[in-house]
Amino acid sequence: MKKYLINIFYLFILLSSFAKADSNSIMQSANEYYKNNRYQLAIEEYNKLLLDGFEGTSLYYNLGNAHYRLGKVGYAILYFEKALKLSPNDEDVKHNLALAKLNLKDKVDTLPPFFIFNLWEGLLASFSVTGWTIIVYIVFILFLIVTVSYFFSRNVTEQRISFFSGAGLTIALVFAIILLVVKMNKEYNVKDGIIVETAVVVKSSPDFSSKDSFQIHEGLKVRVEDHVDDWVKIRLNDGKIGWINEKSIGII
DSSP: OHHHHHHHHHHHHHHHHHHHHHHHHHHHHHHHHHHTTOHHHHHHHHHHHHHTTOOOHHHHHHHHHHHHHTTOHHHHHHHHHHHHHHOTTOHHHHHHHHHHHTTOOOOOOOOOOOHHHHHHHHHHTTSOHHHHHHHHHHHHHHHHHHHHHHHTOSSHHHHHHHHHHHHHHHHHHHHHHHHHHHHHHHHHHOEEEEEOSSEEEEESSSSTTSOEEEEEETTOEEEEEEEETTEEEEEOTTSOEEEEEGGGEEEO
């Protein structure tokens, strides 16, 4: 039985190495196509990796660049946003996303938010869920170290330093946990999407025969609020709502 389990383990390692080698080969092939300006072929290769369940900042970034080269602004912004979601502080992704957004046709007016909300959103966007999780772990470990130091302090001065350090770390830990919970809620419960078709007519209800409400264009970022069959309910930053076909939008 033990020998059988060992064989299964080695088989799993072998298959994993083959899968990794195959994915590296596809990535290299896609990159070569991109370097040779064969962007559609590069996209097809990158999409093979997506179908196999792979994701990553580089993969999404390359897909965004390839689509941008073909003039597909909607898909370019979609993949840049996906890359930014994984790596919020990546300057290359931010730069290319800003360039792609210069091609947007829709200018949605919004009321400027209170500066505190801007600070809060900026703080949330500083790290991904993984990043905030790591920060919580680090602060918690520091808190444990300070707590142990307090009980093993040799004099009052060391105890006082440990006590106030522990109090500060407690506040930091609670704050970091709050940020992590809010970030996770936004990540898993709040869905944003990018319009990927050149022009989309937004309907008043999930039905092709329903009244036309307004029109939007590729690259626009919208909030996804509901899903009925092949229809998606969206909300714009200015408060407008309506329904579009799910093929018209890519979820970030």
